[in-house]
Every structure is written in C-alpha cells, then in structure tokens.
Amino acid sequence: MTQWTLxxxxxxxxxxxxxxxxxxxxxxxxxxxxxxxxLGALPRAVAKRLQEVTEKEWGGSLIAGWNxxxxxxxxxxxxxxxxxxxxxxxxxxxxxxxxxxxxFKALTAALQxxxxxxxxxxxxxxxxxxxxxxxxxxxxxxxxxKIKRVAAAALEENLTDEVAILCLTHSNFxxxxxxxxxxxxxxxxxxxxxxxxxxxxxxGAMPVDLNGCGVDxxxxxxxxxxxxxxxxxxxxxxxxxxxDKLDPVLAGWMGHIRPFDFSGDYEPxxxxxxxxxxxxxxxxxxxxxxxxxxFDNVDMAALYRKAQALGDLFLDLVLESCPELELGCPRNxxxxxxxxxxxxxxxxxxxxxxxAKGLVGDFRSPDVLRxxxxxxxxxxxxxxxxxxxxxxxMDERVWETPDFQARKKVT
Amino acid sequence: MTQWTLxxxxxxxxxxxxxxxxxxxxxxxxxxxxxxxxLGALPRAVAKRLQEVTEKEWGGSLIAGWNxxxxxxxxxxxxxxxxxxxxxxxxxxxxxxxxxxxxFKALTAALQxxxxxxxxxxxxxxxxxxxxxxxxxxxxxxxxxKIKRVAAAALEENLTDEVAILCLTHSNFxxxxxxxxxxxxxxxxxxxxxxxxxxxxxxGAMPVDLNGCGVDxxxxxxxxxxxxxxxxxxxxxxxxxxxDKLDPVLAGWMGHIRPFDFSGDYEPxxxxxxxxxxxxxxxxxxxxxxxxxxFDNVDMAALYRKAQALGDLFLDLVLESCPELELGCPRNxxxxxxxxxxxxxxxxxxxxxxxAKGLVGDFRSPDVLRxxxxxxxxxxxxxxxxxxxxxxxMDERVWETPDFQARKKVT
Numbered sequence: 001m002t003q004w005t006l007x008x009x010x011x012x013x014x015x016x017x018x019x020x021x022x023x024x025x026x027x028x029x030x031x032x033x034x035x036x037x038x039l040g041a042l043p044r045a046v047a048k049r050l051q052e053v054t055e056k057e058w059g060g061s062l063i064a065g066w067n068x069x070x071x072x073x074x075x076x077x078x079x080x081x082x083x084x085x086x087x088x089x090x091x092x093x094x095x096x097x098x099x100x101x102x103x104f105k106a107l108t109a110a111l112q113x114x115x116x117x118x119x120x121x122x123x124x125x126x127x128x129x130x131x132x133x134x135x136x137x138x139x140x141x142x143x144x145x146k147i148k149r150v151a152a153a154a155l156e157e158n159l160t161d162e163v164a165i166l167c168l169t170h171s172n173f174x175x176x177x178x179x180x181x182x183x184x185x186x187x188x189x190x191x192x193x194x195x196x197x198x199x200x201x202x203x204g205a206m207p208v209d210l211n212g213c214g215v216d217x218x219x220x221x222x223x224x225x226x227x228x229x230x231x232x233x234x235x236x237x238x239x240x241x242x243x244d245k246l247d248p249v250l251a252g253w254m255g256h257i258r259p260f261d262f263s264g265d266y267e268p269x270x271x272x273x274x275x276x277x278x279x280x281x282x283x284x285x286x287x288x289x290x291x292x293x294x295f296d297n298v299d300m301a302a303l304y305r306k307a308q309a310l311g312d313l314f315l316d317l318v319l320e321s322c323p324e325l326e327l328g329c330p331r332n333x334x335x336x337x338x339x340x341x342x343x344x345x346x347x348x349x350x351x352x353x354x355x356a357k358g359l360v361g362d363f364r365s366p367d368v369l370r371x372x373x374x375x376x377x378x379x380x381x382x383x384x385x386x387x388x389x390x391x392x393x394m395d396e397r398v399w400e401t402p403d404f405q406a407r408k409k410v411t
Numbered sequence: 412m413t414q415w416t417l418x419x420x421x422x423x424x425x426x427x428x429x430x431x432x433x434x435x436x437x438x439x440x441x442x443x444x445x446x447x448x449x450l451g452a453l454p455r456a457v458a459k460r461l462q463e464v465t466e467k468e469w470g471g472s473l474i475a476g477w478n479x480x481x482x483x484x485x486x487x488x489x490x491x492x493x494x495x496x497x498x499x500x501x502x503x504x505x506x507x508x509x510x511x512x513x514x515f516k517a518l519t520a521a522l523q524x525x526x527x528x529x530x531x532x533x534x535x536x537x538x539x540x541x542x543x544x545x546x547x548x549x550x551x552x553x554x555x556x557k558i559k560r561v562a563a564a565a566l567e568e569n570l571t572d573e574v575a576i577l578c579l580t581h582s583n584f585x586x587x588x589x590x591x592x593x594x595x596x597x598x599x600x601x602x603x604x605x606x607x608x609x610x611x612x613x614x615g616a617m618p619v620d621l622n623g624c625g626v627d628x629x630x631x632x633x634x635x636x637x638x639x640x641x642x643x644x645x646x647x648x649x650x651x652x653x654x655d656k657l658d659p660v661l662a663g664w665m666g667h668i669r670p671f672d673f674s675g676d677y678e679p680x681x682x683x684x685x686x687x688x689x690x691x692x693x694x695x696x697x698x699x700x701x702x703x704x705x706f707d708n709v710d711m712a713a714l715y716r717k718a719q720a721l722g723d724l725f726l727d728l729v730l731e732s733c734p735e736l737e738l739g740c741p742r743n744x745x746x747x748x749x750x751x752x753x754x755x756x757x758x759x760x761x762x763x764x765x766x767a768k769g770l771v772g773d774f775r776s777p778d779v780l781r782x783x784x785x786x787x788x789x790x791x792x793x794x795x796x797x798x799x800x801x802x803x804x805m806d807e808r809v810w811e812t813p814d815f816q817a818r819k820k821v822t
Contacts, residue, residue: 026470042470059437059453098689100663129664136662230693251547252511253540266543278509282641
C-alpha cells in the first residue's frame, strides 16, 4: 500500500527548490499539463521576447536587425547556451532547421568521418523520423549503406566491426527507456564506430554529457523540454575533432566562411558554422534563447531527480489505484527519461477522457498513454491530482460509455 | 533632361491604387526603406498574428493547438495560398525549411524524375546558396552529376541533350535581370530537361506563372517581397505530375502518409506532403499566412507595373543627377525584377552614407548598390526623396571624407 498522503505531497511542494520556476511559465488555469515531452509550455520570457523581436527589432530596425540586434549570431550564440545543458563545449552546437534535417547532416557527416563500413546500427522502435532518415540514406546509397535495427537489449551484442555508426535516441519516445549513453558510446568506440545521438527527449530533462561520454554527433529539437515553441529550430552538435574534416552534403550560403562576400565558390566555414545552410530562423532562435534563460542556475541533476520523483509518485499512485493499466516504461527511475508510459487497449478513450477532465497527457498508437514531467512547472500536487483524475476515468470505464462509443463511430 | 517634378510625383501617389496598402505595414517614421528585396517590412497583421499564436494558441491550448488551431495543416494551407501568387495549383506547394534545403529536395527529385544525363545547367552569378547546393550535389554524386555554369546570355545555346536539369533564379540578386521563364522552360523541355526555378526574388514582386510555363519544380523564401519575417520557412513547388514518383532523399515523419500512426516503416504521403520532413515551424508559417493576407485582391500585374514605374523613376532621376553611378541592371523595366542596381567602386561608403541619411538600400561586394521597390509600401515620393539623398551623398563624395576614411581603418 502506498504511503502517500496529500499532506506529504504538499510538503514536497513546499520544499521544492524549483517551485518558483512555475511562475516563469504561462499555464492555463485549472489545467494539469503532463505533456511537456511533446510540446513544452510557454515561458513568459518567450512571449515577451517574440513581441520584442517582431515589433522592435524587425519592425523597427528592418534589415539592420541582422547587425544591430545580432540576429546573424543567433544560431551559434544560442547553440553555445544549449551546449552548457548537454555537456558540449562552446563552438560545438548550432541551431538549424529540424531534428530530421540535422540528423541527415549528422549521419552523412559520420559516414564521411567514420570507418569505411556499411552498417548503421539503431534501435527497433526508435522515433519514426529517425528511422525514416536512416532508411532514406540507405535507399539512396546505391547499396553501400545498410540499416540494422535491433531491440534495445541487443544493441551491445550487435556492435560488431561491421558497424560504422551507432544511431540512437537517448530516451525512447514510447517506452521512455533511457540508454546508457556513456556505456554504449564507449562500446561503439571499441569497435571503431561513431555515435549519433538524438537528444529530443532528454535535453532539458536530465543531465546530458556529450563530451564526457565521447559522443561524436548529436541532434535534437527545442520544443519539448526546452520550451521554445511549436516546431522551432532544432540543433546539431558536432564534436570539435570532426568539424573541419567534413564536406557537407547540405551546403548553403550561411555555412560559407565569408557569407557576405557572396562568392560563387563554396569555401566552408570553420568549425560548427559549416553545419549552417540557409538564412537562420530569427524568431525561432530568439524564442529558444529566451526559453533557455529559464534554465539559468538550474542544476540539471537536481532537475532530473525531481522528474524521477514526480514519475515515481505518479506510478506509485496509479499502479495501485488502476490495476488495469499496464506499466509501459521502466519502474526504476534511473532507467527512464522524464516521462512515464502506461498501456491499455482503450488508451485512446482514456486519454480523451482525462483531457476532458483537465489532465493533459497523450496517446501513441496502438495502446500507449504518455505522461511527461517538466520539473520547472509541474508540481507534486499536479501529480497527485493527475493520478486522481486517471483513477476516476478508469473507474468510469469510459471506453464502455455510450458517449465514447458514439464519438468513436464518427471519427 | 528628366521631365519629373514633385507635382507629377505627388499626382502619381494620389492616383496609386496601392497607396492605402502602406498603412497595413509598420514602417519607422522618416525612413525610406528600399530593401524589401532583402527583408520585407513588418505587416501589422503579422505582429498581431504572432502574438495571438504565441499567447492564445501555444500558451492557451498547448499541445491541443496542433488540432484546435489546425497548426498541422499550416504547411499545406499556406502553401495553397502561396500557390495562387505563383501560378501553381492547390496541392502543389508546401512550406518547409529554407530555400537551400528545398532546393536540395527539388534537385534530388529532378535527378530521379528527369532523363539519365549528368549535367545540371545554371547561371554564372546565380545566388551563392543555389550554386553551393548544386556543387555539393555534384561533389557527392561520385562523378555522376556535373554542374555547368554559363552566362545568362549563353543559357539557351547550352541547353543541349546532355542537360538533365536547368536550375535558375528567376530574377538575379545582383543584376536584377529577369529570365524569360516561359521561353527557357520551353527550351529546356525541347531537349528533354526538367526545370528548377528559385523564386526568392520574384514571388510577391511580379506575376509568376509556374504551370502556365510548364515548370517542374520551384523553391523560394518568404522573407523578401512576401514579408514573413527574418528567416522564416521557405517553400517548395512540385508539379502534380512529378509528385508521386518521388522517393525523397530527405525523409521525415511529417512526410509519412499517416504520421500519427508512428509507424517504423516509411510510407510516403501522397502529393506535395511527401516534401515535408520534420515538425512544421508553426510561428514562421503563421507569420507567412498573415503576411499573404496583405496580397488579398492585389492584381500582381498591376503591382509589377508599379514596381517597374518606381524603378524607372529612380533611374531617371539618379542617372541624370549622379553621372558617376554606373547602371548595373537592365534599363528596360520588362527585363528587371523589382530592384534596380547601380555600381560604383566606393559602393560600400555610399550605402553607409545614404543609410545615415534615412535611405535604406544595400551593398553587395565588390561594387554593387541595390535598391528594391515594394509597391505595397513604397511610394513615388519615397523614390523622389531617395534619389535626392543619393545625389546629396554623391555630391559630398563621402568616400573621400576623413570621417569615412577613419571608419574604414577601424573595420
């Protein structure tokens, strides 16, 4: 029997070192938002900054904004801020395009820099876009590249000397299972393979130590735990040792060593700037810059401990009160990202019903219910109430109600 | 001798059917902005819309915004709006990434769809990013693709049966020279080559008739004459006949036929949606949507006529009063885009000096002065005053002044 009481919960909130951070976000009244793993909440600083960039900088300075407001430096300036959150050095990260495009860049770079072997190893169940990017590279390689997908547990044994690249997402989008980045990167190195890590579900949610682990390339998005807004720019990390060897497959004028010479001949920029292609997305980069300000002085280890505690609390409460829900993520918090996963054949109906009651989680086909914990704006009381709402919905067996059955027919 | 007088100029403004459009833009008091060819001015509707998307939609609806505010449809919905401006049909245009990335997609698609030949023909002096994208494709083709750059005047004679793709920018960023899209596309077809057009310097500035010309692929940006803000998303056009044959080199989850199935296996979407890769940039797409609203009921032929008239007026005034400035664009307005180009060895100093006096144009190395005309917010009086400022600066011979010489040493 769980020993949790509302008193204990409220005491945790009272002692929470991140409690004041919640006021830095705009959160709709009465909503319990456990979906920051899909789209982070709006930091008040971002709303303010976007208005400023639009009206004052673009509206007021027009083309001069590129210089007087240093728009031109945004990809690397915000990249350097981000570097601090993921264990990279300044000059190793830039903002650019989306995770998908950055992953393509990282993989085509790694294929140049790595050993001349044909296999890229990845996880069965990796995020779809990662698998699609990988498969497209293989399809267009004229047979030179082969993608090998194996279960998470079989990764190490499949790290053979046929593997050129190990390409993984740090924390799985469905199961939340967290890979041991240090161990897998080391194992890859031992067979001479390079690593490409997708941090979309881990950056901003837990400590990430790319250089400490010896990672070669990494990518990720800004709109989940980093709270930069729907579909803003992603980022790419290239370890210093690989930066200048690269001949980018995706070249563009912002990756030129002197873009404002408008030379007809491509001479790649030194360092990480070589990863840039088109004109930077100023709005999106400024949003991420302001969003990262919220992480100032945040101890990522403490933040992750709170995420783990929130997840454990949720599972303690839910698994006891809702025996029909199956655990879909590791029970041990050290093996998880910042989300927990439950499974139920009627998962879609359950998520619709909890949303109607003011608890936002999400559903992933065919039977996955996801609840993400963002320690900067989620409280222990949120979790207590979320568990209560979920229990209520399970008690009501919403998927059997005429309302839901009727709705189901329509959609 | 020019017959222009301020009276005549003011009469043109009084009769201008677009005069009221100026109020739809935020323009700093006292500034003459002739750089909309580089970064369009801020439409008031965009400022309002960005605030709404940020605070009401993202802040208020969070993850539900993808459905309740139809964010998920933005790339194709705004693509359809844009289609109307460039002579494309609904379902032939989507927003995505930057011009550079879209150009890579278009070229790799055309290489699949076109004849099995090795040459891509382009113009010497095309925009650098276009040349870099082309050259990178050639470098990574294992010798299969060769880029042939020739002068604009030599394009037709170089359209031989070795050419797989003709890749051009509609209006040149330096010389403003406008290609005859209909004639060149027809000539390409006659040798069995496909065409890829970059509309960055023409969409929103003049009538463009992609389907009327039989164009195969096109790309462009939103931040010049379309006024969507610094570095927002670009777009790609793929003619219907080519859409479903394509196996994208850049694949991603938003280009899947059922992205929300989160299937591990890529099954490309039908039609233009196959061009999507990562999560759409909601802010940038919403900005472009609002910016395109300014074009409602705008007759593009009339708009281009005004652009030509503004350019002709500027050249009439400047070429007479500033004999040291050399014409760097066609004198015949039908051969130009929406900008005029002048040349002077001290172009950099001249542009700095006119900016200091409230006239914004821009400089392109080594000797090019560019002045762009955006008929929706530039008036004939703007042009009259701009010519006066330029004449003043030329009379002062700013590049010989101690001030400029001193500044030059510092930079």
